[in-house]
Each structure stands twice: as C-alpha cells, then as structure tokens.
Amino acid sequence: MDLELTREQKQYRAEFRHFVREELLPYANDYDKQGFIPRSLIDKLAEKGYLGAVIPTAYGGLGMDQVSYGLLNEEIGRACSSSRSLITVHTSLTSETLLRWGTTAQKEQWLPLLAKGSTLAAFGLSEPGAGSDAAGIATAYLEQDGHYLLNGVKKWITFSQVAGLFVIVATGAAGITAFLVERDTPGLTVQPLDGILGTRASMLGEIHLKDCRVPAGNILGRIGWGLQQIVNTALDNGRYSVACGSLGIGRACLEDSIEYAKSRSQFGKPLKDHQLIKQKITNMVADVKAASLLCRNAGYLRDKKNPDYVIQTTLAKYFASRMANAAAAEAVQLHGALGCHDSLSIQRYFRDARVMEIIEGSTEIQQIIIADHSIAGLGAVL
C-alpha cells in the first residue's frame, strides 16, 4: 500500500484548496444561515469540473482518480458540508452509479449533462416510513404497457429542490428496482424541507410521485436488483464521499482550534500553553490523522478496484464521521462561548458533523456491517 500522494494528486489538492479559500470558506456560514447555496456557486463547481470529477473524459468529466476525488471531498467538506453534499449525491450516489450500471443509452444521454452540471442529480431512497431498513420502502411501481407508474413519497432528499434527475427506488412485482425519473415528469412534485440541524444549505426536499409514468428504458440496473445492485453501489460511493467530507470537518475543527488556542489568553497565558488544551489538540490530531489514513487507504483500494475497498470504505466512513463529532465537540469546548455562536463556523461544524453519523448508513448500521464482516474473517478488514 502506497499512501504517498503523486505529484498530480498534490497539484489537485493545491487547486482544491485555492478554490475553497476563494470561493467557499468566506461564504459558507451565510449559505448555512440562508438555507441554500446559490446557483453561482454551483456554476463555479461545474466550471472547475468538480461535479463530474470522476466521470471519464469521454463523457465530459475530469476522469479523476479516487484518491484525488477523496481529496476534493475533504477540501470542500473542510469548508462547507452542504456543498460537499451536492458532490456526494450528484457525483458519488448518482453519476458514478449510472457510470457503473447504466445502459449505453442512459450513459450517453445523462453523463455529459451531469459531468457539466447542466443537470443536477439526486438520490431518492428514504421515505417517511423507511430509513435504515431500505427494504421497507413503500413507493411502488406498477407495469403498464411497457411503462412503469410510480407512486409514493421520498423524504430527506438532498438537493432535490434543484435536481433535474432523480434516482427513485421503488418496490413492485419484480422486486425493488431503481428508476431514472426526470423532474418534469407529470405527477412529480418537490416540497422543500426546512429546519434540518446540519448541512442546512443542502436544499432538502420531499419528492411526491403521483402516477408518474416512466418508460422501461429508465430502469437503472436490473429489474428486481435495486437494493443489491444500485443502492449498494450508490451507498458505497456515497460513503467514500462522506468519509472524506467528515475528515474535512475534523480538520477544520483542529485547524481552527489551534489558531484560537494561540490567540486567546486566560490566566495570563495563551490557551495553547495550558496542559489540558494540549491534550485536546493531541487527541484531535491523532484522530484526524487516523481518519486521513483510512480515507486514503479506501481511495487507494478503490483505484485498484480491490474488492476489499467496500469494507474499507465502510470503516473509513464509520471512523471519520465519529471522529468529526468528537473533534467538533472538543472545538466547541475549546472556543467557549464563541464556539456556541454563529459568528464563527465551529457551531456549524458541530451541527454538520451530527448528520455524518446518520447519512449513507448510520453509525449503528456500520457497526452491524463491520462487526459481521470481522466475525466472518478479519482478512479483508485489517
């Protein structure tokens, strides 16, 4: 395993950091407060090619390797988890899954638009009655003259307010199946969902499907294989993005905490010179570094298409999302009252970190998966 970044990967990282410093960091708190990211930012992400980062150049993407893509998610996530969420749902959950399992016609129709960002994509799995237990979805499809009628409600769907293409997972006679559904399909409406704790600018919505008629050609993957094939692939892609995004949150907490510990004095000396503050910083550093190695390892295996990447990505997501919560809690503590106030980003990191333990399979679901995998054999885990 070679975890050192190549020259190209280092160049990418420098470019991402520059973009984040100029275009994202100064505005992320405002986006969080206003509850949306502006179209101008989406256009800038698209112009840089970040919305099609891992899509092959033949479809208009950047053809980026997975380690670099992890760095992109980390750097964007370091500044703004809502913007990272766009990359997660648009690029990881939808575009990469379409690239893997879409038909030639589906790929030719959608990937150039998704890579350019002229169409945004969202992933509709969760429902009011079904979250962790995805097999319990109630949204239903019914075959009718070679078409499929979709009925149901999808809840908590990230960037559904602006997406033009949805993957909708539905249940029916042949078993759970994924469909590509265009926004202007008659019977499809999106109700914005306000009031979320973290990733507040991720433009969540509820998708209502009422007799939405989609052609058989819009089935994504094999009919009846929606869970094993499409949802599993999508969530695995999404977990890598969220793992790296969580690492970004942890780094933000650590970097901001070090800066504050240098500038704030109490009891006649800077916070950094108090031993208990050193302890906090050391714990944060060790955790961030460990998460970074797990994410890099997952990216390395993903690039090699080594099947162990699936469990290693799960492990990275599990650890990094918990690490982000621990680091954010310490960062709030270290900043005192300021850590609790919206004049700083710390409170946002704290709220955003909570979401990371719930999306793409909650911490408890990862615990079940990792434990079962480890009990069967530690070969692919350690």
Added chain:
Amino acid sequence: METAIQTEQTATIREFLQQRIGAEIAFTDEEDIFKLGLVNSLFALELVLFLENTYQVTVENEDLKLEHFSTVNNLSDFISRKKGL
C-alpha cells in the same frame, strides 16, 4: 470433466467465499449460499468486484441472475462462460 483451470477457479472462489462467510462455516460446492443465509448486505457488491478483479471480466446487468452466483459451481461456470472457456 473439469479442467485444471476450472479446478483452480473453484478453489479461488471458495477461498473468497470462506473469507466473507467465515472459515469455519461448511458448505458444499452445490449449496446455495444465499438460501443458507450466509451473506450480508455488502456481499453482492463485493462478489461482483471480486469476480471482475480476479478474472478480468465485466459483470453486466444481464448477468445479474441469482443462479449465476448462488453456488461455488455456478460461479465457476459463470466465469468460464464469460471467459469463453
């Protein structure tokens, strides 16, 4: 009659399955691993990646049929067909 390549294929597939299911779990080459309830939610994805990575084949939508993946022998036959053996 099984060729040497197929015998090796069967052994490699079994090794992967045992690692994912548990070294101490006994099952024959004809037993349906899905029916035995031996696999977790990530298994299908890992199995496809394993087949693609080990045998340099691409698993397509049309290939996704339980009977291709259900037993060690079926998996080996599936790979032989994909490779035109």
